[in-house]
Amino acid sequence: MLHVQALIPVALSTLFRISAYLFLQVIPSPILAIVLPIAFSAWIIALWMLPSPSERKEESDGKAHPTRTATVAPFHYHSFGRLIEAQVYVESEDIVLNILLSLPSSSRRVRWVTNAINIALFLAAAEFLCTPFLDSASDIIFTRVGAVYPDNVKIVARYPPIDDITQSIRIIWREAPKSGAQEISWHDGPLFNFDENRDWVDVVRIKGLWPNSHYEYSLATTNGTLLPYPSTPIKFHTFPDPRLPSGNKFSFLVSSCMTTNFPYLPFQGRRIKGYDLLSNLLYPKDSAYNSTTDTDVAASKTLTKERSMLPEFLLFLGDFIYADVPIYTGSTLEDYRRLYRRNYQSSSFRKIYERLPIFHAYDDHEIINNYAGDGDDLKPPFPNASDAFEIYNANPNYDSIHESHYYYDFRYGDSAFFVMDTRRYRSSATDDLSARVMLGDAQLAAFYNWLSRANDTAVFKFVVTSVPFTTLWGHDAATDSWAGFPAERTSLLQAMHSVPNVIILSGDRHEFAAIEYNHDSLHTVREFSTSPLSMFYIPLYRTLKMQGAEVVTRIKHRLNMTNEGPEYITVEEQIPAENVFKYIPSGNYKWSTIDVDTTDLEMPVLRLKLTVDGKTAYSYTLNGTPIKLHTSTALGVFVSTGIKDMFNKIGIHPSKWF
Template sequence: MAANLAIASSALSTLYRIVVYLFLEVAPVSKAKYVIPLLYLGYLLTSYFGAPAFSELVTLKEEVVTVEEEKSETNGQVVTDVTVQEATAVIPVVEPPTLKSALSIIIFSIPSPVRALRRANFLINTLLLLAVADFVFFPYFDSATDVVYTRVGAVYPDAAKIVVRYPAANATENLIRLVWRQKGGKNESEVPWREGPVANLTAERDWVQTVSLRGLWPSTQYEYRFEGLNSTLLPYPATPIHFHTAPDPRLHSGSHYRFIASSCMTPNFPYLPLQGRRIKGLDLLADYLWPSESHSTAPSLPTLLAQNVSSVVSSLAAKVTSSANSTSAENVTAPAENVTTPSSVASEKNVPPTEFMMFMGDFIYADVPIYFGDDVEAYRRLYRRNYNSPSFRKVYERLPIIHTYDDHEIINNYAGLGNTSLPPYPNATNAFELYNAEANYDPVDEGQYYYDFRYGEAAFFVMDTRRFRSDISSDEPSSHTMLGDKQLAALYNWLGKVNNTAVFKFVVSSVPFTALWTYEALEDTWAAFPYEKSALLSAFQSVPNVIVLSGDRHEFAVIEFAAGDGGHNVLEVSTSPMSMFYVPFIRTLKPRSEEVVNRTKEEVVKTEDGKEEVVKVTEEVPREKVLKYIAEGNYKWSTIEVDTRDYDHPVVRVETVIDGTPAYRLDVLGKPVKLQSTTALGSLMPESFRGVLDKIGLKPSRWF
């Protein structure tokens, strides 16, 4: 019996270690937090009652003893008589283990008579349990109630939204003033600070406030800091925070900039001991964006880039030149370039600045690895924890970030049914609104989380894919909606407005638009909403240069939606996670759809008399096709470079970085768009300047 328990102990210990590894390093599946303690308890019990069996696992050694005797005869002669006696002794001996066997015992929890090895196994399993407890409960105990931070959200040509959290001790409110000034010029240090809006921080709102700084100039650098109402400079931030206003889209002068797109992150996954606040994906992003300031002990990214930058720049230049000579410019996807050399191209003078980051949902994981409840504080704690991360601070203090939300800001696979009072939506969105949504661009409809904005010659529509989502288990599929009537109307209206007023149109969906993903596709993606998706796709394909950005799947893929004759192809770039798990070995993306579209192409054929003529041929192509799929990697983001300086050949360049290394590049050549513009001088004049003219007695409103 004891021997059987010893074997059971070994089996339970091995299974326990496998489950712990999967939970901490592969995927933090919620059910594992219940399985792991049970396995550990089973291991302890079987180890305790199986301990006597270890004393029997010894080597038996036999010894044989031979004895000689001498005898004398009575007649005086000596006779030697040898008598052999055998004595057998059985002696238990414990053989000392070799280094190889000792490692096998520790790694595979093999039963051992050596007490030190049994204790080592117990210590390892106990440390693993403590690691699980650290990962699961650290978010609860690390409440981050004292975190102080500020960041920039939406930036307009003449304004910016700024978030600040500054708790006050032994008080219920804290009034602080934002002061700002323009950067640049020879005597920048002599430029006076100007008083900005006052933030009214209260305990009720968790000491968070978003203020708007207005009266700014387009494409201009500014900096800000905070003071008390008595003009005393506050200790945070230690140095002023810088930001750059958006270009004026009415100038149509062409723009060249980059932005980051990704989603899904949680601190300290994959798990490392005593790293509860680290978000490694954001450390890698900071090194990518600002490599000269990296303090990593690994070989610096700029050094690695220097070995290959010439070839990369030459390749990009060749592609642009090729596109300039192309006769067809409509969503042509240039051959993708697989890159294996680390690159920090942000430092190169030919690469434009990164202006903002689009975070596409799952900013927190309210229910992974454990759900602490649906009260407001439970959700707010997770947002504070992220903003308390030194990894995230390196990014949000330098890069404006705008957000949408997905299910894990609420609970897994959440469908709102258009009911804003349905728990846990009210408390979950209270935290999302305070920390993220209020700093977004103003919503299309008041009180909603979907919004649109312009940046240069690109237009963006950010969807809310959770609040109005239908319950797909009821009613007919034709009645299922992802967006709801009001949001859908706003999206169609936006498409009509930007058709001839923007070159590139980015539609942001927190979940993939394609139906090629299989696992949990109906619970998450647009696959469960075929009628609404089909109608939207038709609308997208009636407008040139539409690119869908999505996240959620913890994988990367580029999907091409083929259009029929007269339509425009649509591209989807799906990127995640920013810093979270991916599932190895299992692949859930189909390479193409079974549904096809008919397209007409021209071919040159020879006639019977040997002449050549052009004929039209109809071909069938998949409606949805994968151009690139990369599942591996815990840390993924895509850099989207928008270049509209040449209106005849606009281009979007996609660079996807996985685990800190550029892994894929793609050029998307846009169709030229003749932008509608205004000739009114007043449309180019900031409101702040009009106000100055009004004060001196001039009335610009009469001029324009």
């Protein structure tokens, strides 16, 4: 006779399978990382302790039914003080259903398949969990472009002593050759100083460059021998001089949050699918972008046209690594550095960082979930976490106006950017939210100073924050995003309302939202929050409200036709002070492409295109407020390309005079 306990393995198997699916395909939660081994172990124990279904079947009727699976279980209940026993039959001839639901079966083959599925799921979860510990990526070699200026550029590289290469390594660079042009000789650049204490990573500058020009670099030994990596030169484009009044037309990318191999696929521990999708869209013909010599004129023109449409850089707004998801990998220096190395060794990421400058902010998962530093640089685990971030992502960024800090600002022509540090100085959670601050005194002063300078020297002003500025997201965003810092947020928003064309860029929430902040008389501020680039999103569960409770009153003047002729009437309307005008929560792979066109200062335009899972999901056009810029003259305004070439030939570099 089959006992009720026979259903225990079914329940445990079902719990394990649901947990495994959620863990590997939906959200790699630390809670599920604990549930999985417990449920799997309990299922194994239950199978071992209970008799097999075939034995139970023989006990129940003494007959075998090769074409039918059947189980019999007693059901006990009390009636008027008497114990009554009934038998409950669970029968199924559907083998697929049996396997899917882990139902008991007298078929040995079905039981083997059922057990094999659970074992395979357990091994998959184990691979996903263990790979960050087992894959040290200690031999990774890479180089990429960091901060780009009109006349210089930062280059970061990692080159450990591999293959007996122990001598000094230097940058060699030149202007990117044009089709049919005379071969351009290489210039010796600065030497790298690779050191084990910095995990064999160093950053150097190439100086004396021309604004708005194309260059390429490679790596060589001090005697001029090219190193095997990179196999082809890395190309880059210097930014236009911000003092020139000609206006600019360019695009850039923005996103945040990425991890390797999620949603999970077997034996793909180094893949970051979001970057694969991005690369496929930006560089569909890899060979065209890896070629250093274009002999065909038509191909050269096509390549130039394609390059002109490519983004100039990627703004990555934090959670570059997940030190605590699905489990905390550890707090040592090596624990954090290993996660950065693993990302840089990814061929998916390499296809992007070897072609596109990347400027970084950081958020909590580079440290630990919902981290608040309180301005204490010795607060664990910040020292080791910040060391790894600094080596790999912060040093290649633009220099902060305050040494050894991670907030910074930069310009692309007449567009200005301020990238915040929202973790190092923020107050810990407290009952009095009005007392909390996020930026700290020095950063707050730097931001206000930047906003004042950008007011009449830049058309669009981009405020970059790793966490959303909006108060409309719920759950932990109520305290972890700017919603948890109401006093400081209110002051910042009031200042931004006074400046035209302010755009806030944020990430963190693994969703996309476009929000507008309205004022009764000042400028509207807009926020675009985009994430994840390659990570989980949560189906069904939503915490974003579509608008806030506060309203503002705006006065509009409308033209009204009367018998006596046209007249203007004044109309008051109430609108939300904070309002979501687009919300797209779904998608594991999201990034926004932002096109900026300020070539007509009377009609500056910003266009946003959201890409979700490789397809365009939303487009938006913003007609900016015309700005009369305060500009200064520069030599580059008057120097033509021909004169520039002549200067180059005689060894004069006018870009140094800027």
